[in-house]
Amino acid sequence: MIPSRPLLNADRVRFAGDLVAMVVAETREQARDAADRVVVDLDQHPAVTNVDAARQPGAALVHEDFGTNVAYQSTRTWGDVAAAFDRPHRVVHARLRNQRLAGVPIEPRGVLAEASRWEPVLTVWSSTQIPHGVRDELAAFLSMPQTDVRVIAPEVGGGFGAKLSLYPEELLVAWAARRLLRPVKWVEERSEHMQATTHGRGQLHDAELAVEADGRIRGLRVRLTADLGAYPMGVGLGPLTRRLLCGCYRVPALQVDIESVYTNTTPIAAYRGAGRPEAIFLIERMVDLAARELGMDPVEFRRRNLLPRFETPVTTIAGENYDSGDYPAALERVLENADYRGLRRRQDEARAQGRLIGIGVASYVEMAGFGPSGDLFESAVVRVNPDGAVTVVTGTSPHGQGHETAWAQLVALELGVNPDWITVRHGDTALLAAGTGTFGSRSAAVGGTAVHLAARDVQEKARRIAAHMLEAAPADIVVRDGSWHVRGVQGRAVGFRDIAQVAYGEGRPADMEAGLEATRYFQPPGLVFPFGAHLAVVEIDPDTGALTLERYLSVDDCGRVINPLLAEGQVHGGLAQGIAQALYEEVAYGPDGELLTGNLTTYLVPTAPDLPSFSLDRTVTPSPVNPLGVKGIGESATIGSTPAVVNAVVDALAPLGVREIDPPCTPEKIWNAMLASRSR
Amino acid sequence: MPVTDKVPVHLLVNGEAYEVMVPPYKTLLEVLREDLGLTGTKHGCELGECSMCGVLVDGKPYLSCLAMPLDLQQAEISTVEGLANGNEPHPLQRAFAELGAAQCGYCTPAMLLTAKSLLDSNPRPSREAIRQALAGVLCRCTGYLKIFEAVELAAARSSTSPPAAHV
Ligand code: FES
């Protein structure tokens, strides 16, 4: 049984941030005053705010009729786990925690709805990553045809997964606008964002890695406990983590037990990486711990276990078809760029002087481009006006990724049109019957491919028109430098604008309809697996625990790159968020369920001086699952950077005997770890 | 509807004089956005924690979410709408666009204005000076690096002196 989430929760409040009442007023001030006068009379019940407490027998229940806080449970094994753990050279144990994080797009959520008095039409502007998904839900909720509900996601100020769920406010505001026949607007305050907008991560892992004396991995056993918060919005995240637990390595045996547990906290859902950073954090920490127990350099340990280069899909023991990869190349590249051996030498010298320097490496793989299954296609229209101006409509819903630029580039390439003549439109359900949206590093691999295919279709028709105009065979027409030539014949050429004019006017082939546009829905045959290797160098002040992130190097492989500037931007932003998980950010609750990090002075989003200069590099391993060969870059750097930095922190403290620090590695935690080691 | 006493407020924004009738408790952020229609200035917290609402008051960065218009009637207020010279983008705007220093763009107005204030007083700032000057303005998208580079590019283009080693 999956408990559904009531829109307004007058009976039982399950987390600080549950909605209990809605006030609609003429002005913001009136609404605030009226909301202040709503008296919520609550009896206090005991709360469970962490998974360990929530799964104890007799724990207070988040959903009483459900009878337990454990919402989902599964055990899966692959390979001979018993044999792998039967007298291996060594078994490394660890309890690893992925703390709860908040998305904090700098633009909060907001919804504006307007119902027309004259037509049965409802227009909803929402700061969302999934306008079509919101439209579908609204239409179903209000029993309206989808064509009468228009959802517009205008320029959205960041999402990171926090705007990937349908929220009660979207339904309530739309409902009120229809009922009142007045526009109704709601904009989230920052404290509401911290409380009520979905959080991310929140997983606890008890892991065991069995290894041979030479470092080869024999098997991995994981007990994964996922915090769901109060409602099951992210119930798929634990299983998603499971799918990627092998990371970049050959793992011959795997057992994963999952429990997803309700707590009296904000629901957990997607946050940049969503389930995949948790997996890579686990395997990358375990690999470092195992190397240390074997007295082996962590890089050497990785070299012995990485999957070798592959250009066509390989299947992991957990059944994932990795599309293509060259993990050793990415690792060697980052080591070379960092002068790894030199770094280790300098580390030895520094340690001899009592300084605490740490070097952390992480090899990561990501799973992206959802999806080959279900309804996760992406749509695109390429439409040419009679004057040759091109409109591209995309089902992706960018909020800073730069699809306007990248999709225009893809179309310009196929049609020989100046990008200034291409307009990319997105985030408006009136323009496309269906679309999926932007999340999970899927936009280029799925949405970009749909745009590419539509542009190809237009090119095909334009080629026939050009051939007709130039009295040549379509196969002999080539597009170059903005004009359409007959191959090998100088001077016989037409421009795209001439072709567009003919497409709608005189001079078409007799059997051809007017018009020049194409619609495509692309559903990929498989997922894409971006990958890379990151390296961090930290120094810790032995007197205070204060940490400096001295250097950060990344090598990321997202297949073919459409636009290097945009790809770099995604890496930079991803690094900032992954490093923030390692060092700064954590959502915390008090024992009674009160949120302790309800604003930006308690929840530490990194500021300009907090981050180092990043040094980026890439390898290029095209994906075989889409014609562009692209993979996805939105989440990669987030996934690689958290373990790289935490590995560096633990490495810095290794001489003191410190084995584990849970992120965020704050100066206070580092200080306490140093104290504990000194008193040992 | 309760009667709210509105008062006349005189503001000088981007060199233009405005007179508006507003309730005295409205913040400068609200008046800019709602009464003057200057929606380039953003709200991110309205608590002084994020600087999305940053404008310049007499050339200095100022949080409009904490400012009361009645206090600023003698001041010169600049918002992002006043940055370009007609159709000609400000050098900072041009550099931000060229280098990809804006992703979602929500922090960009405040970043641009804060950077402008820095360059007005320190035409060739060091990287460290840029980091410190922008310290309060949050950006969740870019990791800040391209923003620093864009400020440096704009500075380099508008000045002939080399960047300061330390300022
Ligand atoms: S809106 Fe955040 S500081 Fe003003």
Ligand code: FES
């Ligand atoms: S570009 Fe999105 S917050 Fe800075």
